[in-house]
Amino acid sequence: MKLDDAYANAAHIEGAEAYPPRWEAQARAFREGLGARAQTGVSYGPSDRQTFDFFEPEGVSRGTVIFVHGGYWKAFDASSWSHLAAGALARGWAVAMPSYDLCPDVRISEITAQIATAIGRIADRTVGPLALAGHSAGGQLVCRMTDPLVLPVEVRDRIEAIVPISPVADLMPLLETSMNEVLQLDAAEAAAESPVNMPPPHGVRVMVWVGADERPAFIEQAERLARTWGARRVTPEGKHHFDVIDALADPQSDIVSALVG
Incomplete structure (x- = not known):
């Protein structure tokens, strides 16, 4: 379909097929x-x-720190991703990583509700502040947690x-991809689940990350979210969609500092 290539990450990353088994081995x-x-x-x-x-x-x-994985709501x-907890752990923070049901068994709005439930359960068993990070589809999901109707106010x-x-911050373009099968x-769900249509959160540090070597569509999505929410956008050079998350494992990285202060 019209926008298939715009949102095809693996097709534009050299050696893309080697990443998933490498992630699994590192995580284990x-x-x-x-x-x-x-x-x-x-x-x-x-x-x-x-x-x-x-x-x-x-x-x-x-x-x-709560990290929500990506995979276009249909994979992983x-x-x-366990190894990505190393940076925050070394800084003295606990790390939680939820899984969730995948499309087409559920809709994206149901995944949003599942992540909200997971965060509530994680909050129940912990004390102190929470920091949310999410990659790709996970970026959309953590942004949705700022909706007053999604999480209880005390969480x-x-x-x-x-x-x-x-992050996939605007879901409307996905209607023009074959993955929408x-x-x-x-259109209604895409609009409701798009962070760019939400008011910016108050009292929360928001920093939007996107690799300089990512597909133009992802750079545009990140730029639009940062602009709409009045957030800082960080674009590390030489990073693409699959390796932009690597810095989460480094306790001295800027991305870990953005999360834990």
Whole structure:
């Protein structure tokens, strides 16, 4: 369809097929290295995919970072990204990573509700501030958490920072892609689930990340979200859609500092 190539990331990344198995191997090794500090498969809802992994820092936690994975709402789960918790853990923050049901089994609006439930359960078992990061579709999902109708106010008020990474902030263009056969978006849902149509959150640090080597559509999406929300946009040179998230594993990186202060 008209916009298929605009939103095709793997087709424009050299060696794209090697990334998913590499992520899985790094994530597995990281969990094994944490031992008892890694709790996997904590249930937050009725389906098998409604679980989150929880990683504890050494000592008392300063707060909790919640990372929501991408995959166009139709691929992956939390188990591929555990290693990205390393940066925040080293800074003394706990890290939670939820999975969720995928399209076409559910609609994107239902995934939004699932992530809200997951964040509520994570908030119940933690104290202190929350910081949200999400990649690609996950960037859309963490932005939706600022909607007053999505999270209870007592949970939303604990969110200090949101870092959408290469977010899909406007879902309307996806209606003109073949992936919509799976997503099953209509115009009403696309508009309602688009962060660019939401008022900017108050009292929350928002920094939008997008790689300089990403597809133009993703750079435009990030620019529009940053402009609409009055947020800072960061565009690291030489980074594309698959490696822009790597810095989350580095405790000294700017992206980790944006999350945990």
